[in-house]
Amino acid sequence: MSTTGEYDCVVIGAGVQGSFAAYQLAKSNQRTILLEQFVLPHTRGSSHGQTRIIRKAYEQDFYAHMMEECYELWAQLEREAGVKLYRQTGLLVMGPENSQKYQQFKSTLQRNKVPMVTLTRDNFSQHIPHVNLAEGDGAVVDITAGILYADRALKTVQGQFQKLGGIIRDKEKVTDIEPGPVVTVSTTAGVYRAKSVVITAGPWANRLLAHTGLQLPLEVVRINVCYWKEKVPGSYDVKQRFPSFILTEGEESKDDIYGLPSNEYPGLMKICHHMGSETDPDQRDKQTDRSDIDILQRYVARCFPGLLPEPAVVESCMYTLTPDRHFVLDCHPTYGNIVIGAGFSGHGFKFGPIVGKILCELSLGEVPSYDLSPFRIRRFQAKTKSAL
Numbered sequence: 001m002s003t004t005g006e007y008d009c010v011v012i013g014a015g016v017q018g019s020f021a022a023y024q025l026a027k028s029n030q031r032t033i034l035l036e037q038f039v040l041p042h043t044r045g046s047s048h049g050q051t052r053i054i055r056k057a058y059e060q061d062f063y064a065h066m067m068e069e070c071y072e073l074w075a076q077l078e079r080e081a082g083v084k085l086y087r088q089t090g091l092l093v094m095g096p097e098n099s100q101k102y103q104q105f106k107s108t109l110q111r112n113k114v115p116m117v118t119l120t121r122d123n124f125s126q127h128i129p130h131v132n133l134a135e136g137d138g139a140v141v142d143i144t145a146g147i148l149y150a151d152r153a154l155k156t157v158q159g160q161f162q163k164l165g166g167i168i169r170d171k172e173k174v175t176d177i178e179p180g181p182v183v184t185v186s187t188t189a190g191v192y193r194a195k196s197v198v199i200t201a202g203p204w205a206n207r208l209l210a211h212t213g214l215q216l217p218l219e220v221v222r223i224n225v226c227y228w229k230e231k232v233p234g235s236y237d238v239k240q241r242f243p244s245f246i247l248t249e250g251e252e253s254k255d256d257i258y259g260l261p262s263n264e265y266p267g268l269m270k271i272c273h274h275m276g277s278e279t280d281p282d283q284r285d286k287q288t289d290r291s292d293i294d295i296l297q298r299y300v301a302r303c304f305p306g307l308l309p310e311p312a313v314v315e316s317c318m319y320t321l322t323p324d325r326h327f328v329l330d331c332h333p334t335y336g337n338i339v340i341g342a343g344f345s346g347h348g349f350k351f352g353p354i355v356g357k358i359l360c361e362l363s364l365g366e367v368p369s370y371d372l373s374p375f376r377i378r379r380f381q382a383k384t385k386s387a388l
C-alpha cells in the first residue's frame with residue numbers, strides 16, 4: 001500500500017540525532033514524520049547498545065559549553081517521561097602529563113569550572129583500585145560525567161515524539177529526495193512532501209546526500225565493542241563507584257582507549273579503542289579486522305590486572321568520521337530547507353538533545369542557539385564535492 005502525505009518536516013533516520021530532531025520539531029508544533037529504513041529498535045547503525053559516556057571533559061571549550069545546557073535537557077526528558085537515563089560515574093581522564101591533548105582536557109575542565117579532582121601518583125590507587133597508571137601519565141576526574149542508558153534514551157525520545165503527535169514509519173527506506181521549495185521524499189512505501197527535510201542518516205549520510213548533489217568527506221569505520229571479564233566479580237562495577245575512563249594516548253595507541261564500568265552485563269567491563277577499520281555500512285559484518293582488539297588486549301594486560309585480557313563479548317557499532325572529528329550541523333549549501341546532521345565521529349550521543357534543538361532551529365530558519373562555525377560544511381572547502 002502506498003502512503004503519501006504533506007508535512008512541515010520529514011526527518012530521515014531514527015538514530016539518536018533524528019529522534020531528538022523530530023521530538024524538538026514536534027515540540028515546536030511542526031507536523032513531523034520520522035522515517036527509518038529498519039524495523040525499530042535495531043542494531044545496524046550507531047545509536048544501539050545499552051550505554052554511552054556523557055561528559056564535559058573535552059579538548060575544546062565549545063563542547064564543554066554545549067554540554068551545560070545538554071545535561072539540563074537530558075534531565076528534562078527524564079522528568080517528562082518519568083525514566084532514568086543518566087547515572088553519574090565520574091570520568092577518569094588519563095594521559096601523558098606533558099602532552100598537549102591531556103593538558104587541553106585538564107584546562108577545559110578548569111576554565112569551564114567543571115567540578116573535578118586531580119589525582120596524584122600517590123593517591124591514585126586509593127581512589128582507582130585495580131588500575132595501573134602508566135609512568136609519566138597524569139589523571140583527573142570530571143565528577144559530573146557518567147553514563148547514559150542509550151537504548152532506553154532512544155525509546156524514550158521516540159515515545160515522547162509520538163505523544164506529541166509525531167509519526168514514526170520504520171521499515172521504510174528513503175530512496176529519493178527531490179529538492180525544491182517543497183521537498184519530495186520517496187520511500188519504499190510512499191511519497192512525502194514537506195517544507196523542510198532533516199537528514200540524520202548516520203553512516204548512510206552520503207548515500208542520501210547524493211540525491212541532493214552533495215558529498216561530505218565522511219569515513220565510516222566499524223568498531224569492535226569489547227567486554228572484558230572481571231577476575232573477581234564486582235572489581236570494576238558501577239555499584240562500587242568505578243568510573244568511566246578515557247586514556248588520551250598510551251603505549252598501545254595514539255588514539256583514545258575508553259571504558260565504562262561493569263553495568264549492562266554483570267561482571268563484564270566495556271573497554272574499546274576509539275578507532276576502527278573502514279567499512280561499507282551495508283556490509284559491516286564483512287569487516288573482520290581485529291587490530292583494535294589486539295591493541296586492547298595489550299592495554300588490558302598492562303593496565304587492568306583485574307580483567308582477563310581476552311574479550312568475553314564482542315559487539316559491533318559504526319562511527320561516521322569527519323576529518324577534524326567535529327560534527328556537521330548545517331543547511332545544505334544549495335537548498336536551505338534541507339538540514340544536515342552528520343559526521344558525529346564517535347562522540348555524538350551525549351549531544352542528542354542539543355543537536356535535536358539546533359537541527360530544529362535550522363529547519364525553522366531560526367538563528368541557532370550556538371555558534372555553528374566549527375560544524376559548518378564550508379570548513380571542508382576543497383574536500384566537499386558539489387556535483388551541481
Ligand SMILES: Cc1cc2nc3c(=O)[nH]c(=O)nc-3n(C[C@H](O)[C@H](O)[C@H](O)COP(=O)(O)OP(=O)(O)OC[C@H]3O[C@@H](n4cnc5c(N)ncnc54)[C@H](O)[C@@H]3O)c2cc1C
Nearest residue numbers: 013015016017037045046047053174202317344348349350
Ligand atoms: C562503539 C561506540 C561507542 C560510542 N560511545 C559514545 C559515547 O560514549 N558517548 C557519546 O556521546 N557518543 C558515543 N558514540 C557515538 C554515538 O553513538 C553516535 O555519534 C550517534 O549514535 C550517531 O547517531 P546518528 O543518529 O547520527 O546515527 P545512527 O544511529 O546511525 O542513525 C542513523 C539512522 O538513519 C537510518 N537511515 C539511514 N539511511 C536511511 C534511509 N535511506 N532511509 C531511512 N532511514 C535511513 C539508519 O538506519 C539509522 O537508524 C559511540 C559510538 C559507537 C559506535
Ligand SMILES: O=C(O)[C@@H]1CCCCN1
Nearest residue numbers: 053256258274346347348
Ligand atoms: O563520546 C565519548 O564520550 C566517548 C569517548 C571515547 C571515545 C568514544 N566516545
